[in-house]
Amino acid sequence: MITTASQPAFVAHTPEFDAVTGDCPRLSLLAEVDAHEGPVYFVDEDALYFTTLPRPGADRTPSVQIKRLALGQPGEISVLVAEANGANGMTADLEGNLIVCEQGSRWQPARISALGRGTGERETIVDHWRGLRLNSPNDVVVAADGAIWFTDPSYGHLQGFRPPPVVGDYVYRHDPATGQTGVVADGFDKPNGIAFSPDERVLYVTDSGANQEPGSYHVTRPHHIKAFDVTSGALSGERLFAVVSPGFPDGLKVDRDGRVYSSSFSGVQVFDPVGQMLGEIHLPGTVNFCFGGAERDLLLITTDSAVWAAALAAKGA
Numbered sequence: 001m002i003t004t005a006s007q008p009a010f011v012a013h014t015p016e017f018d019a020v021t022g023d024c025p026r027l028s029l030l031a032e033v034d035a036h037e038g039p040v041y042f043v044d045e046d047a048l049y050f051t052t053l054p055r056p057g058a059d060r061t062p063s064v065q066i067k068r069l070a071l072g073q074p075g076e077i078s079v080l081v082a083e084a085n086g087a088n089g090m091t092a093d094l095e096g097n098l099i100v101c102e103q104g105s106r107w108q109p110a111r112i113s114a115l116g117r118g119t120g121e122r123e124t125i126v127d128h129w130r131g132l133r134l135n136s137p138n139d140v141v142v143a144a145d146g147a148i149w150f151t152d153p154s155y156g157h158l159q160g161f162r163p164p165p166v167v168g169d170y171v172y173r174h175d176p177a178t179g180q181t182g183v184v185a186d187g188f189d190k191p192n193g194i195a196f197s198p199d200e201r202v203l204y205v206t207d208s209g210a211n212q213e214p215g216s217y218h219v220t221r222p223h224h225i226k227a228f229d230v231t232s233g234a235l236s237g238e239r240l241f242a243v244v245s246p247g248f249p250d251g252l253k254v255d256r257d258g259r260v261y262s263s264s265f266s267g268v269q270v271f272d273p274v275g276q277m278l279g280e281i282h283l284p285g286t287v288n289f290c291f292g293g294a295e296r297d298l299l300l301i302t303t304d305s306a307v308w309a310a311a312l313a314a315k316g317a
Contacts, residue, residue, distance in 0.1 A: 009267075009282050009310070017279030020259065020270055022313025027281065030309050031069055033077055035302035037251075038066075038090030040098060041292030042117070046072045048292060049080065049098060049117070051087040053304045060160040061105040062086050066098075066115070069307055071292070080120050086110075086161065089139035089193075089288075094146055099125070101137035103156045106163060110134040112150055112174065126174045126181050132166045139194045139252070147233060148174040149184070151191035151205065159214055171205055173233055184235045189222045193252030193262070193288075196230070197273070198317040203228045204241060204260055206249035223248035225262060227275075242275040251288030253299075255314045261299070263287060268301065268310070281310050291316020 009027040012018065034053040041048050048069045054062030066081040081087070086103035093099050097114045100122065104110030111127035111134065125148065127134060136156030141149050153169045156162030171185035171194070185191070189209025196203055207222035223244050229237035247265030254260055258273040267283035285303040292300045292309075296316035301308040 010279065011282055012279040014276065014278050016272065017270065019257070020255075020278060020312055020314045024311075025313075026311045027283065028309045028311070030071065030300075030307045031075060031077060032306050033067065033069065034304065035067070035069070035307045036064075036304050037088045037288050037302065038100070039288055039290040039300055039302050039307075040090050040092050041071075041290050041300060042092065042096070043292075043294060044096070045117075046070065046294075048290075048300055048307065049090065050302055050307070051084065051090065051100075054086065061107075062103075062159075062161060064088075066090075066100070080117070081115070081122070086136070086156070088137070089150075090115075091140050091142055093142045093148075094144075099140050099142060099148060101140050101150060103136035103138075103162065104134075105161050110136050110152075110156065110162065112137055112140060112148060125176070126172075129167055129170075129172065129181050129183065133163075135165050135167065135169065136162050138192050141194050141196060143196065143200055146176055148176065149194060149196075149203070150174070151188075151194050153188075153190040153192060153208075155190065158212060171235075175233070184233075185228065185238070187238060188226075192250055195252045195254050195260070196317075197254055197258055198256055201230055203230050203235060204252055204254070206244070206252050206262060208248040208250055210248040217247065225249055225252070225260065225271075225275075240275075242271050242277065244269060251286070253290060254317045255291070256296075256317050257314065258317075259314065261289065263289070268299065283308060283310075 036053040038051040057063040070076040113122040193206040209222035227241040228235040251263040268281040289301040299310040
């Protein structure tokens with residue numbers, strides 16, 4: 001494990017950031033690997049699962065794998081799925097399966113799937129809304145009642161590997177108990193990261209509309225986080241939570257005390273529950289992250305070329 005100097009990586013904007021970092025925060029390089037999106041930590045394995053940096057394939061179809069990094073055995077990396085249909089965001093369901101956002105291709109449908117860690121086999125959960133194909137699901141979270149909430153921006157079409165959209169860039173809720181899928185929010189340019197507050201009364205969604213074509217940044221388009229009140233599976237009280245700069249937000253998580261963590265061009269930005277930025281973990285190239293470790297006090301960060309661990313005082317929700 002290669003460890004950086006602790007102080008330069010943690011930048012406080014308010015004294016309250018000390019409650020996040022504690023007295024001895026450390027940022028450590030765990031592995032050099034093409035870790036891109038969807039990090040999910042499982043304490044029963046002490047392992048991190050993630051989707052890889054997309055590689056160009058036939059007719060601009062991205063080739064993506066799902067890999068596993070054993071934290072207890074640094075450097076032990078294995079491939080769970082060799083060709084994952086453009087997989088992006090992932091989360092865990094209540095049974096310990098991986099729930100995967102598959103962006104699809106021109107030939108394979110986009111979908112939300114369930115992936116068994118032991119077998120690597122996937123099963124479709126939802127691949128359409130009212131008979132219309134999804135765009136390219138990006139991020140997903142599972143609520144305590146088992147409902148699956150996910151974002152579906154049209155990045156696949158913008159990047160040339162999905163057909164033109166037939167639905168808007170929406171946020172959905174799928175109820176596995178009834179099989180019903182419904183649009184819960186439609187006011188986004190490019191809905192991206194998604195996370196609940198610890199009590200699941202607030203839903204946070206990032207809008208990365210400032211990023212359109214690959215590598216682009218349109219400052220007049222959205223690069224912010226929205227918050228919604230959640231009541232009986234429906235959203236209300238839409239409001240601006242925070243504007244992310246530099247760059248645009250992507251990954252999104254919440255800790256036990258309700259603080260919100262968002263990726264940006266500079267690294268990971270941390271906000272209090274009312275949207276004030278407390279500080280940041282300086283790590284340019286950050287794409288996504290999740291809490292891990294036996295005490296959920298490690299922030300495991302993917303940067304396209306590596307996995308890093310920030311040891312914090314804060315614990316994941």
